[in-house]
Amino acid sequence: MKIGTIMVRVPRKVKQGEIFKVLSLTHHPMDTGLIKNPKTGKTIPKWIIDKVDIYYDKKIITTCNYGIAISANPFLAFYVKAGNKTAPLDFVMYDTKGNIYKRSISINIA
């Protein structure tokens, strides 16, 4: 799997005003910069996702600031309150090498 792919699980259809759960998993090594490579003896440089923004209906609802103590392949679960029309849920992640990872999913209102 490519580094930076974001897997998201949401319910297929939600009612108006319902509070639903969102699960997400990102593929990323999250190297702390403290661990040595046992074969070469050199420290693996720091490379982590340090900021995550989550937008619903183009409005920011959650931001996460990560340190080095978040485990590899970071998992994140939270709740969102559904609006009255179909709208996208966007994930934007920034890491310390300057990469930006994005994923967008539409929430369907039944």
Added chain:
Amino acid sequence: MSKKLDVTRRDFIKKAAVATAITIGVNSIVNIPKSAFAKKMTTKPKIAKIILKDVKTVNGKEVKWINHPTKEEKLFIPTVRLPLIAQNGAFVPITMEVRKPQTDKLYLKTFYIYDLNNPIPRAASFNLTPENGRAFIATRIKLQQESYVQVLAEYSNGEVYGFKKRIKVTVGGC
């Protein structure tokens, strides 16, 4: 000759046997090889002491640590789910929740996760808004050793409540 010394043959053998027994016994006690005893612990294991301090201020605001909360205060203090023993410190699941619903007037603004035994104490912070509906976050964190994990909940009116939980870690991860 035998009369002068007054030693019979039987006597001589008896005494000689006793003398040799004593010398052998003393020698064996004095010169016990060192490997017979277990080695005395000279170096302590590497695990540092658990830090019992609480985080006192966050963003210039005082943190409330309440030992015996009332019913109203229980709504504000975060409930944290952690395993008692983590077999691998690299993946420790943690969930934190506040029972109070998110309203526009008063809502949970930020969750903080602290572990003072880690090389960098603040693990993460999560900013929430009323659009979340429910103040709930689940992630996985890394832990270095047995310690207290502290979760702080900051509200929109500026109050900060804290909760901590002890966890054992068999293999460190941070």
